[in-house]
Amino acid sequence: xxxxxxxxxxxxxxxxxxxxxxxxxxxxxxxxxxxxxxxxxxxxxxxxxxxxxxxxxxxxxxxxxxxxxxxxxxxxxxxxxxxxxxxxxxx
Numbered sequence: 113x114x115x116x117x118x119x120x121x122x123x124x125x126x127x128x129x130x131x132x133x134x135x136x137x138x139x140x141x142x143x144x145x146x147x148x149x150x151x152x153x154x155x156x157x158x159x160x161x162x163x164x165x166x167x168x169x170x171x172x173x174x175x176x177x178x179x180x181x182x183x184x185x186x187x188x189x190x191x192x193x194x195x196x197x198x199x200x201x202x203x
Contacts, residue, residue: 114138114166116177117197121169127200131155135173139180142188160187167193167200 115122115130122132131153133141141149142157149157158164166174166181171194178190193199 114164114177116166116168116173125197127167127197130167135168135177138177139184142181142184158188160189163189163191165191165193167196169197171196
């Protein structure tokens with residue numbers, strides 16, 4: 113679960129287990145070698161073996177992040193958490 117909001121937004125709350133990779137850093141992060149990704153984000157770099165879900169505040173930035181990542185690595189299975197953080201808060 114990748115949170116593409118800015119750090120100041122994440123400070124207000126986040127989905128448990130989500131990893132913050134701000135939208136402006138997403139393409140570079142997914143272009144990193146696995147070892148560098150693990151060192152920076154403390155999770156394994158997503159692979160095509162599992163689904164990776166992106167979220168933001170409302171779903172627009174997370175879709176943009178998916179578009180960016182697909183250009184870097186088309187082997188991944190990516191999903192947008194529609195409604196994103198606002199939807200999660202309403203649960």
